[in-house]
Amino acid sequence: MSETVLNIIYIALPLSLIFSWAFFLYFFIQKKHHQDKLLKLLARSRSLINKLKDDLTDSRKLIKQYANNTEETADVAIDIIDNALKKEIPFDALTELNTSQATLIHQLDALSDSSGNDDKEKKQLKIHVATLKAQAQTTETILERLKSEAEANRYKLEYLEEKLHKQRLELDKIDGLEDKERKARARNRTLIKKVKEQDTQLEVYKTLETKVESLQKIKNHLDLKISQKTHELEKQQRVIAKLKQKNSIDETAPSLPIEQETKGICSENEGQIDQLQEQLSLLNLKLSESTSALERANREKDFIETQFLDLIESIDKTDDVKSELVRVKKEYSMLEDHFIRIQEELDR
Missing domain, CATH: 1.20.1270 (Substrate Binding Domain Of Dnak; Chain:A; Domain 2)
Known part of the structure; x- marks a missing residue:
């Protein structure tokens, strides 16, 4: 086993x-x-x-x-x-x-x-x-x-x-x-160009202002001379009227030479007055043209101001845009001060 x-x-x-x-x-x-x-x-x-x-x-x-x-x-x-x-x-x-x-x-x-x-x-x-x-x-x-x-x-x-x-x-x-900033920069460039054009125009406006002041002085002088001549003419016409009245009373008096003399003086004064009136018309025309030029300057200023306000409303407050706006505002403020000074000088 x-x-x-x-x-x-x-x-x-x-x-x-x-x-x-x-x-x-x-x-x-x-x-x-x-x-x-x-x-x-x-x-x-x-x-x-x-x-x-x-x-x-x-x-x-x-x-x-x-x-x-x-x-x-x-x-x-x-x-x-x-x-x-x-x-x-x-x-x-x-x-x-x-x-x-x-x-x-x-x-x-x-x-x-x-x-x-x-x-x-x-x-x-x-x-x-x-x-x-x-x-x-x-x-x-x-x-x-x-x-x-x-x-x-x-x-x-x-x-x-x-x-x-x-x-x-x-x-x-x-x-x-x-x-928006790119669009704002484009608008700023346009605005700056306008401001530069306006600066150039300001020099022209200064010349216009001086010219208007000179024309205004000449106009005032002519107005004074016309007033004086008109006064002399009225005085002479009164003398002629008195002489005519005297001649009607005293027919034997030799009135013809005196009357002719007074008429000659009146004609001379009337000619001077007409000449002064013609000069005054030319002066008024020049003054009107200068005033129209100043009005156009004011309209251009208002147009630039409107563009500037539209620009401010359409731009958001980014840093770059802010700096651009500050610079443009400064330029605009300078331009506005320039216009105010001109306006004050015109008012004076």
């Missing part, structure tokens, strides 16, 4: 070893097949990550461009993009690899418990399983940390997206302001 038991042991032991090694080879082949599948998945993940890196590089450029106005947004954006570019984190592939590794370790652990009576082989297998467990634990810890970092970065990205949206709105607003 002992021989029978011994024969059974001799037969069972090789069979057990063959079965154990067959089971181990089966799982080894399965593991290799699974690893090949994971390698393909990792290769595809790396390709996707490279594409994402290119997209992130482009995004980094855009973020740097849009973040010039907001330092806080720029720091957050560059930090996120830098972290993303430095790390390759295929979470799906790592999670699948970690799960497969844990399954394989569990199977190897079960195999080590049922792998016969060879203590040396079992010990080596258990050491290998313990090493794999430690690696799996480390991988799981790293994966959890990376997931936590990814979640934190997700919140940062959401914050960044919100900030970028606000910045896009601000940029649209700035584009609108820049468009």
Whole structure:
């Protein structure tokens, strides 16, 4: 009977070893097949990550461009993009690899418990399983940390997206302001040109003003002379009337020479008065032309003032526009003071 038991042991032991090694080879082949599948998945993940890196590089450029106005947004954006570019984190592939590794370790652990009576082989297998467990634990810890970092970065990205949206709105607003500023600058150039033309005209108006004053003095002098001549003529006409009355009383008096003399004086005075009246008419014509020129100057001033007021109403208060407006206002104020001085001098 002992021989029978011994024969059974001799037969069972090789069979057990063959079965154990067959089971181990089966799982080894399965593991290799699974690893090949994971390698393909990792290769595809790396390709996707490279594409994402290119997209992130482009995004980094855009973020740097849009973040010039907001330092806080720029720091957050560059930090996120830098972290993303430095790390390759295929979470799906790592999670699948970690799960497969844990399954394989569990199977190897079960195999080590049922792998016969060879203590040396079992010990080596258990050491290998313990090493794999430690690696799996480390991988799981790293994966959890990376997931936590990814979640934190997700919140940062959401914050960044919100900030970028606000910045896009601000940029649209700035584009609108820049468009208005360009239009304002064009209007300012037109207005400044008008102001320069008006400065040139002011010199002409000063000459006109002097001319009007001279004409007014001449007119006053002519009015005085006409008044004097008219008074003399009226006086002489009264003398003639008295002489005629005297002649009607005393017909024997020699009245003809005196009457002719007085008539000659009256004719001479009338001629002088007519000449003065003609000069006065010419003077009034010149004075009217000069007055019309001054009225045109006032109308041009009013037109420039209207353009300036329209310009102020149509321009928003951006910094560049403000500085331009301050400069134009100063020029306009100088022009207005110039006109006021001319008006005061004319009134005097």
